[in-house]
Amino acid sequence: MTISYEKLLELARLDDEVAHSAELLLRSPKRKLLSELEVERSESERRLKVVDGGIGELEEESSELSSESELISKKLSELESAEKKGLGISHRNVEVLAHEIEVLHNRAEEIELRQLEIMESFEDLSAKKEELESELAELDSVFQNTKEEHDSEVIGSRSLVEGLEKERSDLVRELPDEFLPIYNKLRNAKLGRAFAYVMKGVCLGCRVKVSPLELTRLKQSKDLPPEMLPRCQECDRIMLLP
């Protein structure tokens, strides 16, 4: 006994719906959005890391300058009290001392200016950091919402496919043993569609015109067992006339 042509048409329709459902999921705009959000997120994270690195460098420089500045004021108060007490003795020594004091004062001033610059840069970077952090939080929340919506799309599609698969398996059970491996192999190779309808002389599996000879064979094939049905010369699918 063999399966009826009507049931093969029904199997082809179910295969088509299962494949279509998987394609819809793959082409889902939410899926696309999720991957775009992931790219955007890693870019923001990269920028945040750069800003954090900048802040770290400023903090390090500032703390080095603070220690230097402490040393300078200690040294200055030593030198200035020596100057006051007239410990220089010779004229030459007084000059050397005064010069040393002047150099230290200049360096202290330099440090003070640089510290001001650092503070300004620090404020800029901190503002940038805050901006990036809120951008990331916003991206996370959009990602989370989109993911939930996409997950429910997946669940919906899965339950639809489960229903279709139940119908399919009833029909597959009726396929003749000789045909089953051909069908399964073809279905795997053709992304879920082993059959192709032929309409107006065109194979809908590959959109290629079927030769008149093949068309005649096809028209006479409805009583053949499925393993004997003609296959498209272009896409190899089993041709069916709806």
Ligand SMILES: [Zn+2]
């Ligand atoms: Zn074809």
